[in-house]
Amino acid sequence: MLDLFTPYTLKGLELKNRVVMPPMCQYSVPAKDGVATEWHYLHYVSRAVGGTGLIIIEMTDVEPDGRISDYDLGLWSDEQIAPLARIVEACHAYGAKVGIQIGHAGRKAEDAPVPVAPSPIAFSDKYKTPRELTTEEVKAMVEKYRLAVRRAVEAGFDTIELHGAHGYLIHQFHSPLTNRRTDEYGRDRTLFGAEVIRAAKEEIPADMPLILRISAQEYVEGGYGIEEAIEFSKVYREAGVDLFHVSSGGEGPIGAAGRPGTHVGYQVPLARKLKEALGVPVIAVGRLDDPAVADSVIGNEDADLAAVGRGMLKDPYWALTAAEALHKMIEIPKPYERGFAVRR
Template sequence: MKDLFTPYELQDLKLKNRVVMPPMCQYSVANKDGIATDWHYNHYVSRAVGGTGLIIMEMTDVDPDGRITDYDLGIWSDDHIPALARIVEACHSYGAKVGVQIAHAGRKAEDAPLPVAPSAIPFSAEYKTPRELTTEEVKAMVQKFQAGVERAVQAGFDVIELHGAHGYLIHQFHSPLTNKRTDEYGKDLTRFGREVIQAAKKVMPEGMPLIMRISAQEYVEGGYGLRESVEIGRAYKEAGADIFHVSAGGEGAIAAEGKPGTHAAYQVPLARAFKHELNVPVIAVGRLDEAVLANAVIGNDEADLVAVGRGMLRNPYWTLEAGVQLGKDAGLPKQYELGFPRSRR
């Protein structure tokens, strides 16, 4: 029987357990230059010490004006590589594998003088109206993603995640709410995402998996639901996506009618649907902070990996605590042995 501490392998990615730290923006760049700081180093390396199998670094942007804020990480320049590589190397020394989420905020770029998007539709009345990208600019954007992925490979990351969820640029292209284009990128809503995947795979080593994070349901009137998102996922799988990180929401007003529930594991059914409809590995996410619950998601074959967000913000040693609660060997550092009971069973 598989559990949270069963090792996981996909292609060349070999994880010691199935616990994932999902991307969570820190908004902590010091000089608005996109370069990771000591905060980022301590933040991620502490979770590696804490036993996490896979750490996915926060949304890291391919263009200065593609950031949510000017304090987000960037990967539009070779200047970003050394600080990222330092974090990856340190996390590796504690047995964690590390990914990075490559992204562009599109119309949700709050600090951009003039955000860009598939269509000139603002996120809300509080946001700037974006400028619609020309067809040639869309093609150039695909190359920006590719260049960002290439830099991530140079920095030593083990896996790449593309951000196609939560109302950011790739999501904006595949949503009928935000893509009203009449060119090739409007006639086929998955075209931009597919081209980004294909461009990324060209510069990734053979055997390195590509994760696509996707909102499986938009929860707004006129938005897509699970049936449509599975078909979007099917197109992305055919383009080369190897794993789906299944979330939801992010378009329209977050507090709109139909807002996602807040109960534990509310997004697990979405991940399960992707796993079984598309026959692909999936990462489940969304209020999975309780070890017994996270373990059940794996044991019940609802997902292959479990992402623990808020729980890991509260406790960098969440994975070590989960090992105690489940009576499993979580790789407790000898320096911390006196602080952890062997088992609570």
């Protein structure tokens, strides 16, 4: 039977276990120019020491005004490559593989003087009203994604994740709530995402899997649900996505009636439905901090990989402590062996 510590291979990506650290923005104060800092180095490398199989670095943006805040990372400049490459190399030394999430905040770019979006619709009355991108600007944005992916490959990442969830730019294009365009990118709301995917595939090695994070359900009146998500994901699969990272939410004010449950694993059924409908591997995420819950996601074949976010913010050695709790034999860094009852 499969479990959380069964190795996993997808194309040329070989993982020692199925534990994923999902992308979580650090909003690190020194990162004013989008360059990874010593904080980022310590943050990610400590999770590699802690036994994580796949670390996905936080949303890294394709242009300065595409960041959620001015303290987020970027890959719009060659100067940003070397600090990320340093992180990748160090994580590799401890047996972890490393991905990076490439994205653009669109209308949710809080520090942009004038955010851009598919349509001029503000996220809420506390956000700026974005400027609608022209058709030519949308095409130019695809190329910005391409160049960011090219730089990520140069930095040595093992996989690339595109951010198509949580109300950010790709999500804004495929959601009927935020895309009211009349041009080709409005008539086909998946066109922008598909073009970004194809551009990314042209930049990455043939054996490197491409991940897309999606919101499989919107918790807002008039938003889409899992059936619509399956349909647009079919388009993205055909464009070249190898692995879907299945989350939810992120668009519009979330009313009490539509708020996602606070129970553990509330997004796992969405991951399973997408996996079954598309016949593709998926990452499940959302309140999987309990090792037994994360292990059950793999053992029950709800998903191929399990992402643990808040649990890893609290404990950089979550994978090691999870292995101990589940009585799994894994490699413990020698200086730490005396602290664990389970060791190889």
